[in-house]
Amino acid sequence: MKEELEAFKETRMDEHKPQILAEKKKMNKPNVTSTDLHCAIEEIKESTLCKSTDMLSEKYGEIFTLHFGPKKMVVLAGYKIIKEALVTRADDFGERAITPVFKIFSNEHGVLFANGEIWKSMRRFMLSTLRDFGMGKKSVEARIQDELMPLIESFKSHNGKPFNNHLLINSAVSNVICSIIFGKRFEYDDPTFQKLIKMLDENAKLAGTPTVMLYNYYTFLASLLGLHKKLMQNIQDLKNFISQSSMTRRLDLDANYVTGYIDAYLLKQKQESTKAQTYFNEENLLTSVLDLFAAGTETTSTTIRWGILFMMKYPEIQKRVQEEIKRHIKPGQLPTVEDRKKMPYTDAVIHEIQRFGNILPMNVSHSTPTDVYFRGYLIPKGTEVIPFLTSVLYDKTQWKTPNEFNPNHFLDENGKFVRHDAFMPFSAGRRACAGESLAKMELFLFFTGLLQAFTFYPPPGVSREDLSVKPAIGFTLVPTPYMTCVKPNY
């Protein structure tokens, strides 16, 4: 089989003379290491350095090989090539790379870290169930609005004194997902809830640490050292919690009263139980619920935390958002999804928070399901591919001022909101974020609701210039921990 593949490569290479990326390319270009990539991401965020992604692509081109320890990966850099790969060539680039760390999360089940038929049926079910909840009796919009009130109260309770908003925002966002999954929210001081949030937060940090990365590339050695144990323990504990909750829901299951995702899954499982082949088993339930939990909490919460930091740093922008809120939403009334259409400036600011915040700089790795010929190269089957999202969100050919926080990127000369093709924080193509609609709704309702209620400003003695937008590097780019003060607006 191996010889056949080699022979195949040879014939195809003779025909088209492509280079085998990750093999021949290395000969005429310097090696790019993960450190180079991380440095570039850091420098991009330091606007004073005025560096941008073209630094990487100018040096190495739009497509290059990256060496992580013994492993070679292909990086795609820039809007055009990433769109071509993920959208036009979706069949060639639409698989997930299941690295050893991702395998700990999923054992190749669920949605986020799965492929093939399991991925297809789980993703289809996830999208349709989330859509149904959006239109159900208690819509997702109402669930988010319900969560906004306790969040505002908790912010108020600090009486203008500096506090770190991290845990509170995580709790609010996580509660939206909990309400969708389990059909109920938790009090912020509930010890079980606090433990869940802590484990999710810890895992997001751990997944990007060098020690856990080591597990990806030197798996045997890292297993001996037990570097991945905490991550594994957290995942097991989270799955145990989901399993217990689903056992309770099974007892109360009522097709006329579907409270959440778990109910919907259990009903589907019942329907499919007579089929010879079904993917609606226990392992897929636990993993897809964990996917929702993990992918749905950290991402949205981090984006809101970036948003508050940017509002403190750019008070003139905060003021313009608040003026627009005052014009369209009465005091005491909660924002609704409908309001967004009337509020182009706020919409543009939220889009810019996502662009500039760039929370998933390296996307989630894809891989090639077969040998792929692309832009004159042969990328062998099973190669990990990084569609480098930073290079799209900061692409100099697509944005007027890529290294500045500038809401005008999303406004025309008349102040109307304009879409931007290179706005790709949710990625693109068949693996694009499954929670995009929910995330957009949450970002608008939480951000607008918080800015309606409060003005955010830095603690005494800290100037806006002191506020750093340099991220802490990990799997997601999170703001360096900061303190904030709030002044109620009414």
Ligand code: HEM
């Ligand atoms: C601001 C918030 C969010 C951002 C920026 C974001 C971004 C992303 C990105 C970049 C991917 C990888 C896409 C790819 O592989 O090409 C992804 C995948 C995914 N996201 Fe999100 N996400 C967000 C919120 C959410 C929420 C709220 C949920 C769940 C309710 C969610 C669920 C998922 C799932 C299940 C996948 C895997 C899709 C698949 O592999 O088919 N995300 N997201």
